[in-house]
Amino acid sequence: MDDVHCGYETDERELLCDYIDEALTEHGVDVAALTSRHGLGRYQLTDKWRNW
Known part of the structure; x- marks a missing residue:
């Protein structure tokens, strides 16, 4: 977690998405x-629920 923004750093988000x-x-x-069936790119799978 980022102490300033109370969120994840970019590299942490990327690692989580890869996981x-x-x-x-x-x-x-x-x-x-x-993702293709839903008109999304592979890495947009979690966008709907992301708030980080």
Whole structure:
């Protein structure tokens, strides 16, 4: 957490997004296909719920 903004640093956000992507992939989710069906880019999967 960032003490000034009470949020995550950019590199921490990127690591978290990579972790989510890897976890989904390891459990058989085709992230590229999932996001494509919703008109999103692969790395926009969590945008709806992001507030960091």
